[in-house]
Amino acid sequence: MMNAADFIQIDQDLCTGCRHCASICPVQAICGEPKKPQSVSSDRCIVCGQCVQICSAFDSIFEGRSKTRAARLQERELPHSLAEPLFAAYDRNSLAEIEAALLERNLQTVAHCDAAALGPLAEEFGLPSGGIKPGQVVSALRKLGFHQVYSNTFPAGIAILEQAQEISERVHKGGNLPVINSSCPAAVRFIEQSYPELIYYLSGCRSPRQIAGSLTKAYLAQRFKVDPAYLFSVSLSACTAHKFEATRSELRVREHRDIDAALTVRELAWMLKHGAIEPALLEESEFDQELPPINELQEVYCRTGDVAQAVLETTAELMGVENVAVECITAENNGACFFKVRIGDTEYRAASVSGLQNAVPFLEEMRKGESSFRFLELMACPRGCISGGGQPKVLLPERRDPIYAMRAKLTAFEPSRPGAKLSTNAAISHLYEDFFGKPRGDKSNHILQTRYVERLNGQQPVRAGSS
Amino acid sequence: MLNLDSLTSFVLADTGKCVGCRTCEIACALAHMTDPPDVAGEMQVQLTPRLFVMVAGEVTAPVMCRHCEDAPCANVCKMSAISRVNGRVLVNTERCVGCRLCLMACPFGAVEFAPLECDAEPIHPTTAESTVEKNKTMYRANKCDLCNDREDGPACITNCPENALVLVNAAAATRRRRNEAALDLLAEQNAVWV
Numbered sequence: 001m002m003n004a005a006d007f008i009q010i011d012q013d014l015c016t017g018c019r020h021c022a023s024i025c026p027v028q029a030i031c032g033e034p035k036k037p038q039s040v041s042s043d044r045c046i047v048c049g050q051c052v053q054i055c056s057a058f059d060s061i062f063e064g065r066s067k068t069r070a071a072r073l074q075e076r077e078l079p080h081s082l083a084e085p086l087f088a089a090y091d092r093n094s095l096a097e098i099e100a101a102l103l104e105r106n107l108q109t110v111a112h113c114d115a116a117a118l119g120p121l122a123e124e125f126g127l128p129s130g131g132i133k134p135g136q137v138v139s140a141l142r143k144l145g146f147h148q149v150y151s152n153t154f155p156a157g158i159a160i161l162e163q164a165q166e167i168s169e170r171v172h173k174g175g176n177l178p179v180i181n182s183s184c185p186a187a188v189r190f191i192e193q194s195y196p197e198l199i200y201y202l203s204g205c206r207s208p209r210q211i212a213g214s215l216t217k218a219y220l221a222q223r224f225k226v227d228p229a230y231l232f233s234v235s236l237s238a239c240t241a242h243k244f245e246a247t248r249s250e251l252r253v254r255e256h257r258d259i260d261a262a263l264t265v266r267e268l269a270w271m272l273k274h275g276a277i278e279p280a281l282l283e284e285s286e287f288d289q290e291l292p293p294i295n296e297l298q299e300v301y302c303r304t305g306d307v308a309q310a311v312l313e314t315t316a317e318l319m320g321v322e323n324v325a326v327e328c329i330t331a332e333n334n335g336a337c338f339f340k341v342r343i344g345d346t347e348y349r350a351a352s353v354s355g356l357q358n359a360v361p362f363l364e365e366m367r368k369g370e371s372s373f374r375f376l377e378l379m380a381c382p383r384g385c386i387s388g389g390g391q392p393k394v395l396l397p398e399r400r401d402p403i404y405a406m407r408a409k410l411t412a413f414e415p416s417r418p419g420a421k422l423s424t425n426a427a428i429s430h431l432y433e434d435f436f437g438k439p440r441g442d443k444s445n446h447i448l449q450t451r452y453v454e455r456l457n458g459q460q461p462v463r464a465g466s467s
Numbered sequence: 468m469l470n471l472d473s474l475t476s477f478v479l480a481d482t483g484k485c486v487g488c489r490t491c492e493i494a495c496a497l498a499h500m501t502d503p504p505d506v507a508g509e510m511q512v513q514l515t516p517r518l519f520v521m522v523a524g525e526v527t528a529p530v531m532c533r534h535c536e537d538a539p540c541a542n543v544c545k546m547s548a549i550s551r552v553n554g555r556v557l558v559n560t561e562r563c564v565g566c567r568l569c570l571m572a573c574p575f576g577a578v579e580f581a582p583l584e585c586d587a588e589p590i591h592p593t594t595a596e597s598t599v600e601k602n603k604t605m606y607r608a609n610k611c612d613l614c615n616d617r618e619d620g621p622a623c624i625t626n627c628p629e630n631a632l633v634l635v636n637a638a639a640a641t642r643r644r645r646n647e648a649a650l651d652l653l654a655e656q657n658a659v660w661v
Contacts, residue, residue, distance in 0.1 A: 016486075017522075056489050060492065062579050084507045084508055085507060270508075392506035392509075393508065
């Protein structure tokens with residue numbers, strides 16, 4: 001297994017030591033003297049990939065370096081056809097592994113797509129975000145050779161339902177509150193190493209991307225009557241931390257890894273360009289229906305606040321509230337927004353925070369036992385997944401805000417949008433009745449739950465959720 | 468439009484502020500593209516900046532054209548491809564044959580040779596037909612033009628995250644220096660008279 005730090009590399013030959021990466025790194029993982037090449041500390045890096053996004057030290061054709069571009073591409077295991085400039089900070093990819101799996105005749109390849117990855121892909125092809133329709137991305141993935149293409153809105157629905165269930169369980173049994181959302185792998189690793197005493201607050205539920213994988217290896221394998229060893233699951237997301245998450249040894253169904261390879265938006269673009277596939281010219285096609293997309297969740301996980309809102313909504317539904325109305329208390333401020341809903345006599349509050357620096361006050365509050373929230377959603381990247389480490393890399397700082405705004409506009413915040421009514425969603429109910437039994441039951445635990453590691457004090461995995 | 472004095476203006480880096488991030492180089496290269504991309508993946512050509520960040524020990528700074536009054540690059544050009552227009556030393560790439568004399572003549576190393584973006588037409592088609600390889604990448608003199616057509620002035624200055632670059636206007640700078648000197652004189656005189 002790769003060490004987490006191996007996923008992010010800094011090319012010593014290209015780094016000028018400007019330390020802009022160090023200024024954006026939320027965990028002080030970038031080490032080195034100013035104006036000397038920097039390196040990444042493996043103990044600290046949470047693989048959020050913000051350094052990859054901000055790095056501006058490129059391989060100039062005027063420098064006359066001893067290493068050729070071809071050699072550098074080979075060293076980074078990138079397609080030789082890649083035309084874009086190379087930068088000092090980069091993330092390791094699994095392209096070779098994915099290509100090999102697509103060519104392997106015995107393997108059934110399955111792609112799972114994050115909503116936050118679909119819109120921005122267009123930017124890689126010179127179009128504004130959203131210029132390539134989700135259906136065209138599906139077609140492009142099929143053209144690359146994926147047998148099935150699923151939307152991650154379905155596993156997102158399951159994760160939200162499980163976490164809502166967890167809140168009500170912890171409320172009744174007096175467990176640790178707030179429940180910290182476990183969907184952001186960089187935030188999870190941050191808590192494991194910087195706030196190990198809070199890992200019991202993390203939701204025990206796997207992230208939607210991992211649930212997509214575990215459903216592939218357990219549920220789809222059964223449905224397709226295939227040995228899970230012959231299923232290869234690839235997860236398309238905007239996330240570099242997911243590359244590390246996918247290799248975590250506890251995220252398996254028996255001996256089978258949930259996700260065999262993680263693919264970022266940029267990497268998908270490279271694959272498509274290498275294969276001369278122009279997604280904007282393709283006909284749209286539908287996601288596969290074994291894990292049916294939940295349209296109401298199309299925008300969840302794209303932006304700060306969506307998950308917190310959906311989890312509160314579902315908690316209220318599960319607790320028997322009719323006509324649930326989750327109220328947004330404050331719009332985004334310092335990366336945080338707040339929600340509340342009345343359940344019986346109690347007001348349930350949730351906070352959603354993007355940018356780990358912004359999250360620290362909330363975690364400190366929890367450490368002192370003063371948190372008034374029932375649910376805390378954390379997203380490590382400064383603007384949530386739209387600014388993820390695997391998103392298209394914006395070249396100039398002054399263009400970053402308008403481009404992020406475009407990505408967010410695709411998923412514009414609508415306080416009055418209809419609830420997804422996940423507790424009564426037909427497809428999810430069917431999966432539970434047909435396959436799992438009940439939420440947080442034994443079988444769903446085995447496939448949907450996980451555990452965390454206190455990374456500072458020993459390496460023993462600890463089960464989350466238990467108090 | 469930037470109003471340049473007829474006296475030379477040029478971009479100068481504050482070595483105390485410059486961290487060597489090369490954002491100025493990226494901004495420069497993009498400012499000179501016809502349809503500049505927003506994201507790295509969109510780029511199908513290499514970046515061809517017209518200024519060059521140098522790392523020399525503890526010091527980092529971009530080096531670029533000083534738009535010399537008696538510009539050696541212009542003087543040495545056999546094709547009259549380099550001329551001084553409104554305080555800027557500019558290359559006419561349509562006249563440039565890529566001989567690299569200007570590169571050798573520049574005392575600052577500010578001239579580079581970049582692959583031409585458009586289809587390069589040979590300058591003397593009659594002789595070129597027999598001697599120039601077909602579809603060969605043409606390299607032409609490429610140097611700072613102070614972002615000739617850019618409304619906000621040089622892209623390197625507006626994009627520098629450290630605010631390390633300034634446009635030096637020689638006339639304004641000398642006027643300011645003289646003012647300062649005059650005030651110093653006054654202070655000295657006051658000191659003597661008291």
